[in-house]
Amino acid sequence: MDELEQLRAPLLGYCYRLLGSVHDAEDAVQETLLKAVNALSQFDPDRGRLSTWVHRIATNVCLDKLRSAKRRALVPTVPHPDPTQVVGESVSRESWIEPMPTSRVELVGDPVDRVIARESVRLAFLAALQHLPPRQRAVLLLRDVLGYSAKETAIVLDITVPATTSALQRARATLSSLPAAEALPQPDDLPTRRLLDRYVAAFEAHDYDALVSVLHEDAASAMPPFSWLVCGRANIAALMAASDACAGARLVPCSLNGAPGFGQYRPDGGGRLVPFALVAVEVQKGLISTVVTFLESAHRFAEFGLPPVLDGPASPSTDE
Numbered sequence: 001m002d003e004l005e006q007l008r009a010p011l012l013g014y015c016y017r018l019l020g021s022v023h024d025a026e027d028a029v030q031e032t033l034l035k036a037v038n039a040l041s042q043f044d045p046d047r048g049r050l051s052t053w054v055h056r057i058a059t060n061v062c063l064d065k066l067r068s069a070k071r072r073a074l075v076p077t078v079p080h081p082d083p084t085q086v087v088g089e090s091v092s093r094e095s096w097i098e099p100m101p102t103s104r105v106e107l108v109g110d111p112v113d114r115v116i117a118r119e120s121v122r123l124a125f126l127a128a129l130q131h132l133p134p135r136q137r138a139v140l141l142l143r144d145v146l147g148y149s150a151k152e153t154a155i156v157l158d159i160t161v162p163a164t165t166s167a168l169q170r171a172r173a174t175l176s177s178l179p180a181a182e183a184l185p186q187p188d189d190l191p192t193r194r195l196l197d198r199y200v201a202a203f204e205a206h207d208y209d210a211l212v213s214v215l216h217e218d219a220a221s222a223m224p225p226f227s228w229l230v231c232g233r234a235n236i237a238a239l240m241a242a243s244d245a246c247a248g249a250r251l252v253p254c255s256l257n258g259a260p261g262f263g264q265y266r267p268d269g270g271g272r273l274v275p276f277a278l279v280a281v282e283v284q285k286g287l288i289s290t291v292v293t294f295l296e297s298a299h300r301f302a303e304f305g306l307p308p309v310l311d312g313p314a315s316p317s318t319d320e
Helices: 008-019 022-038 050-067 111-121 123-129 134-145 150-157 161-177 190-205 208-214 233-242 298-304
Strands: 215-222 229-231 250-256 259-267 272-284 287-294
Touching: 008 022, 008 050, 008 111, 008 123, 008 134, 022 050, 050 134, 050 150, 111 123, 111 134, 123 134, 123 272, 134 150, 134 161, 150 161, 190 208, 190 250, 190 259, 190 272, 190 287, 208 215, 208 233, 215 233, 229 233, 250 272, 250 298, 259 298, 272 298
Parallel strands: 215 287
Antiparallel strands: 215 229, 250 259, 259 272, 272 287
């Protein structure tokens, strides 16, 4: 039982990468462990590791869930025609990739393992995985993220080793055909910290010129669960200038999906700042390329180590 419980964290990371949903991943892990406990007498240590046997159960649970699931996305595919209006149809949470605290999905081990774990849980990578058929997705994660051998992966998926190799090749080819993203900057990288500090200062002060200076020319901004997407740093700045929805807001850093993120707080009218949304940013070529504001996520702040409330006035707005 203790050995099974020790697999809970690795299983959560694996199921989350497969499913793209925190809630579904937690359900899958719980179902996996229950099935493993009930079938423990069937485990034969002479035929393989316990972790391989349990990951086989988890894979089957996740593949069952994916049979009826829609492809999740990080941002909509079609920009909204009017970037100055935060509007759009609200869609179900099953349509979006959900953010996860980095600490819950990090692999333990040497620095190389930790880098792979961060890369493989970044939101852009999870969005790319959605383009793979579920079985190819599982093969890629088992081989390239968890480091399983072709033989172990074949056992997990109940297929032949040649079939495993073929599926891995097809998965890699599909991912390589998608828009490439440069290596993930680390939160403690000095240029990245400085860039994010500039972004926070510009956001909190409603300094549109400063905001433009830290965004890629073709940067994108989205707000799940709304099917709303604004492309281009000028349009993003125009949206900010046209709205006072973020007046008095403050951003508090956190680690989200292996990358820098923020908890966004807004005034509650009583002299406090309360949770509003989780914000994920992607950095490419020294500038911010994507900003995703996860609305309806205020109840999850504690998971990310964010305080429940902030005291004191927010940073002053330039509009005041």
